Amino acid sequence: MRKIEEKLSRFDCRKILVVPSEDVLDREPEGIDVMTPEELLKIAKNSLQNTSIPKGDKGE
Numbered sequence: 001m002r003k004i005e006e007k008l009s010r011f012d013c014r015k016i017l018v019v020p021s022e023d024v025l026d027r028e029p030e031g032i033d034v035m036t037p038e039e040l041l042k043i044a045k046n047s048l049q050n051t052s053i054p055k056g057d058k059g060e
Contacts, residue, residue: 005029 008015008031015032019025022034 001025001027001029005032008032 004017008017017029017032017034018040019034019036021036025034028034
């Protein structure tokens with residue numbers, strides 16, 4: 001976990017660690033959001049619901 005924290009600390013952005021389930025971690029990483037694939041899917045679905053595509057535009 002320490003190596004992941006060190007590598008991600010180099011970037012000035014939101015840091016996200018995707019794990020199969022949160023119980024695989026022995027501790028909560030510092031400064032890194034921990035998410036499961038299910039949580040990412042929920043965020044994506046909410047984002048799609050809040051985004052409207054104008055009629056006639058298929059996002060191309």
